[in-house]
Amino acid sequence: MEMLKAVKDISGVTALQHLTVKRPEFSHENEVRIIYRDSLGKVPDSENHIIIPTKSVDFIEDITVDPRIDHSEFVEFRNGAHTLIPGIPIRQSELYQIPNIQVPVFV
Numbered sequence: 839m840e841m842l843k844a845v846k847d848i849s850g851v852t853a854l855q856h857l858t859v860k861r862p863e864f865s866h867e868n869e870v871r872i873i874y875r876d877s878l879g880k881v882p883d884s885e886n887h888i889i890i891p892t893k894s895v896d897f898i899e900d901i902t903v904d905p906r907i908d909h910s911e912f913v914e915f916r917n918g919a920h921t922l923i924p925g926i927p928i929r930q931s932e933l934y935q936i937p938n939i940q941v942p943v944f945v
Contacts, residue, residue, distance in 0.1 A: 902931050
């Protein structure tokens with residue numbers, strides 16, 4: 839987590855800030871961002887974050903996973919998540935995927 843606070847892009851924005859800011863291009867999505875705590879219980883130090891303890895997953899409609907993770911990692915995550923929250927659709931986002939376009943060639 840410390841590294842996320844320390845690494846900055848050329849505009850001076852930290853990696854942690856990029857992870858916790860909703861970009862205008864995605865403002866149409868109704869989502870909740872969850873910041874993961876490590877095994878030691880560390881969380882980002884920011885007055886812009888709150889921790890909401892909950893034992894219920896009734897509010898989860900579906901889960902979309904980052905498209906950049908390896909497919910095998912996604913499958914492992916999905917299988918593990920389904921044991922904890924069965925019946926919740928879990929998919930890997932298709933954002934950044936190259937579309938499969940078929941162009942007919944006439945000779």
